[in-house]
Amino acid sequence: MELHDLPKPQDLMNIDLNKPPETGWMDTPTVFRNGTYSYPAAGKNLKILGLANPRQWSPADEDWKLPENWKEIILQGMKERLEKYRSFRLFMDICVRCGACADKCHFFIGSGDPKNMPVLRAELIRSVYRNDFTLLGKMLGRLGGGRELTIDVLKEWFYYFFQCTECRRCSVFCPYGIDTAEVTMIGRELLNLVGLNINWVIEPVANCYRTGNHLGIPPHGLVDMWQFMTDDIEDITGIKIDLPINKKGAEILFVTPSGDYFADPGTYTCMGYMMLFHELGLDYTWSTYASEGGNFGLFTSHEMIKRLNAKIYAEAKRLGVKWIIGGECGHMWRVIHQYMETMNGPADFLEEPVSPITGTKFENAKQSKMVHITEFTSDLIKNGKLKLDPSRNDKIIATYHDSCNTARAAGLLEEPRYVIRNIMNNFYEMPENTIREQTFCCGGGAGLGNDENIEMRMRGAFPRASALRHVVDKHAVNRLLCMCAIDRATLTALCHYWAPDVTVGGIHELLANALVMKGEKERTVDLRGEPLGDEEEDE
Amino acid sequence: MNALFSLVSALIAVAALVAVSWFGVGAIGLDSVFGVIIPYIALAIFIIGVVYRIVDWARVPVPFRIPTTCGQGKSLPWIKADNLDCPYNTWGVIGRMFLEVFLFRSLFRNSKAELREGPKAAYASAKWLWLFGILFHYSFLIIVLRHLRFFMEPIPSFVEAITSVDGFFQIMVPTVFISDLLFLGAVTLLFLRRVGLPQVRYISLPADYFALFLILGIGISGVLMRNFFKVDLLGVKSLAISLFTLHPAPPPGIHPIFYVHLFLVSVLIAYFPFSKLMHAGGVFLSPTRNLANVNRSERYVNPWNYPVKVHTYEEYENDYREKMKECGIPVDKE
Ligand code: SF4
Ligand code: SF4
Numbered sequence: 110m111e112l113h114d115l116p117k118p119q120d121l122m123n124i125d126l127n128k129p130p131e132t133g134w135m136d137t138p139t140v141f142r143n144g145t146y147s148y149p150a151a152g153k154n155l156k157i158l159g160l161a162n163p164r165q166w167s168p169a170d171e172d173w174k175l176p177e178n179w180k181e182i183i184l185q186g187m188k189e190r191l192e193k194y195r196s197f198r199l200f201m202d203i204c205v206r207c208g209a210c211a212d213k214c215h216f217f218i219g220s221g222d223p224k225n226m227p228v229l230r231a232e233l234i235r236s237v238y239r240n241d242f243t244l245l246g247k248m249l250g251r252l253g254g255g256r257e258l259t260i261d262v263l264k265e266w267f268y269y270f271f272q273c274t275e276c277r278r279c280s281v282f283c284p285y286g287i288d289t290a291e292v293t294m295i296g297r298e299l300l301n302l303v304g305l306n307i308n309w310v311i312e313p314v315a316n317c318y319r320t321g322n323h324l325g326i327p328p329h330g331l332v333d334m335w336q337f338m339t340d341d342i343e344d345i346t347g348i349k350i351d352l353p354i355n356k357k358g359a360e361i362l363f364v365t366p367s368g369d370y371f372a373d374p375g376t377y378t379c380m381g382y383m384m385l386f387h388e389l390g391l392d393y394t395w396s397t398y399a400s401e402g403g404n405f406g407l408f409t410s411h412e413m414i415k416r417l418n419a420k421i422y423a424e425a426k427r428l429g430v431k432w433i434i435g436g437e438c439g440h441m442w443r444v445i446h447q448y449m450e451t452m453n454g455p456a457d458f459l460e461e462p463v464s465p466i467t468g469t470k471f472e473n474a475k476q477s478k479m480v481h482i483t484e485f486t487s488d489l490i491k492n493g494k495l496k497l498d499p500s501r502n503d504k505i506i507a508t509y510h511d512s513c514n515t516a517r518a519a520g521l522l523e524e525p526r527y528v529i530r531n532i533m534n535n536f537y538e539m540p541e542n543t544i545r546e547q548t549f550c551c552g553g554g555a556g557l558g559n560d561e562n563i564e565m566r567m568r569g570a571f572p573r574a575s576a577l578r579h580v581v582d583k584h585a586v587n588r589l590l591c592m593c594a595i596d597r598a599t600l601t602a603l604c605h606y607w608a609p610d611v612t613v614g615g616i617h618e619l620l621a622n623a624l625v626m627k628g629e630k631e632r633t634v635d636l637r638g639e640p641l642g643d644e645e646e647d648e
Numbered sequence: 649m650n651a652l653f654s655l656v657s658a659l660i661a662v663a664a665l666v667a668v669s670w671f672g673v674g675a676i677g678l679d680s681v682f683g684v685i686i687p688y689i690a691l692a693i694f695i696i697g698v699v700y701r702i703v704d705w706a707r708v709p710v711p712f713r714i715p716t717t718c719g720q721g722k723s724l725p726w727i728k729a730d731n732l733d734c735p736y737n738t739w740g741v742i743g744r745m746f747l748e749v750f751l752f753r754s755l756f757r758n759s760k761a762e763l764r765e766g767p768k769a770a771y772a773s774a775k776w777l778w779l780f781g782i783l784f785h786y787s788f789l790i791i792v793l794r795h796l797r798f799f800m801e802p803i804p805s806f807v808e809a810i811t812s813v814d815g816f817f818q819i820m821v822p823t824v825f826i827s828d829l830l831f832l833g834a835v836t837l838l839f840l841r842r843v844g845l846p847q848v849r850y851i852s853l854p855a856d857y858f859a860l861f862l863i864l865g866i867g868i869s870g871v872l873m874r875n876f877f878k879v880d881l882l883g884v885k886s887l888a889i890s891l892f893t894l895h896p897a898p899p900p901g902i903h904p905i906f907y908v909h910l911f912l913v914s915v916l917i918a919y920f921p922f923s924k925l926m927h928a929g930g931v932f933l934s935p936t937r938n939l940a941n942v943n944r945s946e947r948y949v950n951p952w953n954y955p956v957k958v959h960t961y962e963e964y965e966n967d968y969r970e971k972m973k974e975c976g977i978p979v980d981k982e
Contacts, residue, residue: 122767203930286936520721
């Protein structure tokens with residue numbers, strides 16, 4: 110399915126949040142409607158990773174070709190995880206069904222399907238938990254809110270756990286902090302045990318495992334791609350950049366999501382990093398082995414997070430760097446911030462990060478040794494180390510989309526804003542219920558940003574789009590800034606459908622536009638090759 | 649789960665409990681069953697059950713530090729960090745938990761999403777749930793504290809103080825307590841909200857209505873016994889003290905409505921450890937709230953961390969060595 114196959118926005122949103130189906134949720138069957146689910150993982154990718162039950166199948170088929178004892182596997186998997194994750198255990202036990210989270214999920218607001226209310230999404234699995242793991246549930250069955258794990262229940266799990274972007278917005282509003290993202294993560298882990306997964310997650314995982322990045326670009330391919338970018342930079346600025354690649358003994362390793370290597374508008378952000386580091390004369394290196402900051406393991410299983418993430422510290426050790434900088438990405442930062450050091454640390458072979466330009470110690474990263482690019486850059490700006498000409502971005506009227514993970518799993522709210530305010534003159538915030546910790550997902554995170562799922566994506570994108578349209582109407586905003594490689598792809602589709610006059614881009618793209626570099630020629634175009642000022646109109 | 653089914657089954661269950669105790673005492677005279685044996689058993693289940701549940705949760709590890717950050721984290725010194733919504737030290741965590749437990753901080757954020765022409769989404773402030781929740785929990789607390797007068801001799805002065813403030817508006821005799829009115833009002837509002845809002849009605853289980861009806865039943869029977877049946881409170885107190893001094897002796901002639909009240913309370917506390925009411929204990933253990941956002945500055949250990957299969961650099965170089973050399977990327981093995 111593609112964007113132009115969708116009905117007009119007003120028709121798409123012809124839904125009612127207050128009209129659940131006549132039938133109770135346990136009795137409402139799951140319908141796999143085209144445009145609302147993702148294609149299953151190809152067997153070859155599962156084989157590369159050694160994951161369960163590689164085969165050809167489709168969610169639309171009656172027979173999902175599951176192992177004989179699938180039920181036993183799932184229940185055993187649940188038992189194990191109930192004993193390993195207090196979060197899962199507690200979240201199964203303490204929900205009071207107050208409904209505070211119900212209308213906080215972008216998929217519910219955009220689809221009106223009550224099973225997209227975070228509480229019901231969790232109840233899909235909680236009902237099985239009650240039935241098989243609690244005393245009252247065992248005694249009372251359905252009266253106790255329990256239900257047996259049947260094949261239909263499993264299919265329902267597949268549909269709705271791959272209709273949650275693990276954005277954690279629900280958890281901000283829950284009085285007990287119940288995080289449905291956590292429930293989804295465990296739900297997906299369980300589904301993986303019997304070979305239920307989607308290709309848009311598993312293919313990047315398999316690629317990343319083998320080649321070091323989601324796109325499966327081999328080292329020589331990367332060199333080509335990076336070369337293209339430095340060529341473009343030379344055209345625009347007259348400055349030739351020699352990229353350090355796999356350079357042993359460099360001071361800093363730089364890791365960023367590979368989505369920014371090959372597709373617009375991510376490439377412009379990537380060029381931005383190159384220009385910034387060159388201008389600083391930073392002693393750093395790119396890596397072809399750790400060429401991926403993103404980690405789709407997060408959308409697969411905790412074990413897979415660790416398997417993919419291991420590359421970053423391993424490469425830092427091999428190259429003998431002192432510390433690491435990470436680029437603009439959302440889910441990558443969930444992993445770097447909340448999982449990496451626990452899973453693959455301690456990284457004693459590294460040193461506490463100190464900016465070689467300003468001497469600032471990054472105390473907040475003293476254990477994990479990995480600094481976020483906007484922390485690094487905002488420190489440079491604060492210390493007056495960059496010569497900036499914000500007027501070069503005057504054509505752009507921007508707003509900023511907080512990525513779910515940098516906002517709700519790291520608390521990185523002010524750093525990007527500080528950078529933005531210093532590199533451009535026209536910046537407006539979206540309404541407060543839709544930014545910072547209350548930010549809305551782009552609708553395509555957690556591996557759901559694929560084409561076949563486009564209807565559900567655009568539904569999930571609706572709350573973000575609505576807030577965006579608000580500032581488009583009010584301030585004529587024409588650029589949606591974000592700090593995430595997934596966003597740069599998914600928000601682009603969002604804008605096509607919901608706000609066609611808005612373009613999407615990263616922060617370091619605009620930074621590099623504004624960056625006055627030593628020995629540069631007079632700039633006439635921005636990183637996109639578009640004229641800087643109003644020359645066009647003058648003609 | 650069908651909404652009506654949930655509601656009716658819960659109503660029947662609570663009505664049955666009321667009937668059992670009313671006739672048990674009124675018609676068959678089972679005073680000591682309902683006055684002594686059941687309360688003792690219920691209390692034992694409550695204490696053992698709650699301890700068991702908490703210990704059971706506590707022994708499950710928290711493998712990762714996963715706070716939900718709801719404010720600016722601590723990074724550079726000149727960026728103001730929000731220690732309450734995104735704690736960076738133990739004080740911050742204590743503050744966050746205090747706000748959560750005593751003031752229902754997260755519920756206070758509540759809003760209601762609405763769809764408008766355009767299409768547009770709008771978010772109206774919706775603090776009702778917060779307000780009902782606060783009223784309910786605090787009036788419940790005051791009522792429980794007031795009840796201490798039945799178990800203690802002499803009555804502690806703070807109990808006397810609470811009681812006299814609570815009964816300040818002495819418009820009737822016996823006194824009508826403000827907390828009773830707020831309590832019954834709040835439970836009723838919570839109930840009306842549950843049946844009135846389509847989203848909440850749709851997610852409600854029998855257990856949700858059961859807890860509400862049970863609590864409502866306790867409130868109503870309490871008010872009835874005090875203000876309408878004018879139950880012999882001295883008799884009640886002598887029973888309570890006898891229970892607590894482990895010399896149980898139910899005095900004769902206490903009106904059955906009292907035993908209904910006591911029985912519903914017994915059921916509530918016995919049901920507590922097995923139900924969603926355990927959120928009272930669980931909230932303290934919630935890993936998205938009770939951990940500090942210091943992930944990159946302080947080590948956090950997963951007790952069951954295990955080695956996993958990875959694709960090493962060596963394997964990677966073996967796959968691509970020639971190509972790497974061709975395009976000038978340094979390699980480890982020539
Ligand atoms: S807000 Fe929390 S307690 Fe309330 S329904 Fe949602 S998950 Fe359950
Ligand atoms: S984590 Fe996000 S997508 Fe998932 S249920 Fe919660 S609000 Fe919805």
